[in-house]
Amino acid sequence: MQKPGPGQKVLECVDRGMASLGESSRQAIYWHLEHSFGLTREEILRSPQRFQKVLESMFGLGASVLERVIVMEIRSEFKIPSKVESLEEAIKKAMEGNK
Numbered sequence: 001m002q003k004p005g006p007g008q009k010v011l012e013c014v015d016r017g018m019a020s021l022g023e024s025s026r027q028a029i030y031w032h033l034e035h036s037f038g039l040t041r042e043e044i045l046r047s048p049q050r051f052q053k054v055l056e057s058m059f060g061l062g063a064s065v066l067e068r069v070i071v072m073e074i075r076s077e078f079k080i081p082s083k084v085e086s087l088e089e090a091i092k093k094a095m096e097g098n099k
Contacts (some may be wrong), residue, residue: 006078007045010094013077014044017070032058045095048088 004012018026033039035052044051055063067087074090075082079095084090 006095006097007042007076010045010074010091011041011096013073014041015038017066017073020069021066029058044067048091052087 015026018029021029030041031039033051033054037048037057039050039054052063052067055066059066059091071085071087071090074080074094075089077086079096080090080093080097084093
């Protein structure tokens with residue numbers, strides 16, 4: 001069995017973070033991302049800033065809570081220092097540190 005690459009591991013962290021709202025909510029968020037905003041799950045890796053903006057438009061101020069949960073998942077999975085707080089920076093560090 002092939003070991004998942006860093007991109008796949010980051011997406012699994014995003015999955016776990018969004019699943020904190022419940023599995024059906026996670027699925028609904030992904031559906032809404034793709035059908036309302038044209039952003040697929042895989043594009044989160046290439047466009048983390050856009051992903052943040054879409055979350056803000058979907059959840060308003062609540063987006064920051066969801067982003068923090070996702071960032072905590074990424075920091076834990078990739079052993080990234082706690083000083084990394086933004087989703088964009090966490091994804092970048094995870095992808096850079098595991099090439």
